[in-house]
Amino acid sequence: MEQLVVINGSPKGKKSVSLKFVEYLQKKNPQTAFRYFNVAQDIRSYSRNPEAWKTLKEALEQSQGVIWVFPVYIFHVPAALMRFLELVREKDFQGAFEGLYTTCISTSIHFYDNLTHDLMRSALEGLGMHYIPPFTADQADFFNTESRRNLEWFFADFLGAISERRPVARRFAPLSVNSWTYIPGPSKEPIELKGKRAVIVVDKDVPGTNLSAMVQRFASAFTGKVDIVELEKLTIRGGCLGCMKCAFDHDCTYADKDDIRQTYLTLLDPADIIIYAGALQDRYFSSLMKLFVERRFMRTHYPFMKGKQVALLVAGPLSQAQLLYDTFDADVQVCMGHFAGAVSDECMDSAKLDAAIDTMACQLARYAIAGYLPPDTFLGIAGRKLFRDEVWGRYRFLFQADHRYYRKTGFYDFPQKDWRTRWQNFILTIRLLNPKTRRQMRNTLSGFMVKPLMNELDKM
Ligand SMILES: Cc1cc2nc3c(=O)[nH]c(=O)nc-3n(C[C@H](O)[C@H](O)[C@H](O)COP(=O)(O)O)c2cc1C
Incomplete structure (x- = not known):
């Protein structure tokens, strides 16, 4: 009898929607034994209790494969699952996973589930596991016959890969870390922020590290006070529980029982410039930074970075961690801010790093003072359309606060409501039924597209 270990990364434990997909597979495959470990819900036990690791080790020794099952939580897995991996x-404990075949099953609304799975793949390949591509479901797929057929096929194929010991190509190389010490040079003339506010959110700020020196250099680039949020100094009761109590009125179940809500209200909300600073762990920041990012879900799908300039300070080989860059780029754009880029210490040259930090600080100040927001790319535009459709559609009863905000602020820009375009489409479609008009239009199409712009230029 085959045995599989199932690592459940949902903070909801047995009430996880994602887990039901695995339980479905268990019902369909009674010949396979499944051993479940709710690592996210029981994360305190894994932090403190060696027995928890002993039980997991025994199960892994007897198993042929591991399934990681989790929800997508803001571009990544829940912070508690990241903490487990840390x-x-x-x-x-890597040795217990090394050499085992593994795959992932997630549920989400497909909002950047691709990045989440890439980040997980990078982490699991880093543990020396043989990674089989995941099954990324929407919870509605559970009721769809075709999706169930695919899920069953996916699972059978996973078992096939294990029994045949299929060769698996590794996609993410280990991060090559070079250690060196950054010694900042004399500071330049500080930049006037002209009433704009800057805040730096610092992951684990260990004095004497490059990250600490980078944060200091950055903070001293501006005149006046720059707020620094040291995450390790905050009182934090835990990660997002996925309870959705925030959905109606943006009221978080933690309320002010810890420091997170007030940090957002008093420091991040009023800021014009936000810097996230941290050392690379896998291809993201630490689970602590993830927890802080994920707890902002108390505002569900509200674009909380609207008009803000955002950048990253990274200790570590950023050029090997495009995923970190992409997650923040997409997140900031969807939240209607401007992602201005990232500076890392991988140049291994203090003078160059000084210059990169100073330039970034200067640029952020210029952007903030000018109120500059460039057009979004696909990342922001597509992401917001997905939120718009989901909030307007099947989740409107739940995300009532989002619905009210979206309605008030014109988020609901569906083409169905654009009567001018609909009328124009109607008239032109009728006219183009005529073969002669159709021929003429074909020959003059490029001129037709540019004509309104030329007219506008002529008026200037
Ligand atoms: C804090 C939080 C963040 C979320 N972030 C995302 C996201 O980035 N992308 C997405 O598609 N769904 C996101 N979701 C939706 C969940 O992935 C979805 O509800 C999932 O089915 C929950 O699975 P579970 O019951 O197994 O925990 C988020 C939900 C929560 C509570």
Whole structure:
């Protein structure tokens, strides 16, 4: 009898929607034994209790494969699952996973589930596991016959890969880390922020590290006070529980029982410039930074970075971690801010790093003072359209606060409501039924597209 270990990364434990997809597979495959570990819900136990690791190790020794099942939480897996992966490394537990075949099952609304799975793949390949591509479901797929057929095929194929010991190509190389010490040079003339506010959110700020020196250099680039949020100094009770109590009125179940809500209200909301600073862990920041990012879900799909300039300070080889860059680029754009880029210490040259930090600070100040917001790319535009459709559609009863905000602020820009375009489409479609008009239009199409712009230029 085959045995599989299922690592459940949903903070909802047994109430996880994603987990039901695995339980479905279990019902369909009674010949396979499934051992479940709710690592996200029980993360405190994995932090403190060696017995939890012993039980997991025994199960892994007897199993042929591992399924990681989780929801997508703001571009990545829930912070508690990330913390579990950190603990695996801290406790030198990688050996228990090494060489095993593995795959992932997630549920989400497909909002950047691709980046989440890439980040997980990078982490699991880093543990030396043989990674089989995942099954990325929408919870509605559970009721769809075709999706169930695909899920069953996916699972059978996973078992096939294990039994045949199919060769698997690794996609993410290990991060090559070069250690060196950044010694900042004399500071330049500080930049006047002209009433704009800047805040730096610092992941784990260990004095004496490059990250710490980078944060100091950045903070001193501006005149006046720059707020620094040191995440390790905040009182934090836990990650997002996925309880959705925030959906009606943006009221988080943690309320002010810890420091997160007030940090957002008093420091991040009024800021014009936000810097996220941290050291690379896998291809993201630490689970602590993820927890902070994910707890902003108390505002669900509200574009909380509207008009803000956002950038990253990264200790580590950023050029090997495009995923980190992409997650923040997409997140900031969807939240209607401007992602101004990232500076990392991988240049291994103090003078160059000084210059890069100073230039970034100067640029952010210029952008903020000018109120500059360039057009979004596909990342922001497509992401917002997905939110718009989901909030307007099947989740309107739940995300009532989003619905009210979207209605008030013109988020609902569906083409169905654009009567001018609809009328124009109607008239032109009728006219183009005529073969002669159709021929003429074909020959003059490029001129037709540019004509309104030329007219506008002529008026100037
Ligand atoms: C804090 C939080 C963040 C979320 N972020 C995303 C996201 O970035 N993309 C997405 O498609 N769905 C997102 N969702 C929706 C969940 O992925 C979805 O509800 C999932 O089915 C929950 O699975 P679970 O019951 O197994 O925890 C988020 C939900 C929560 C609570």
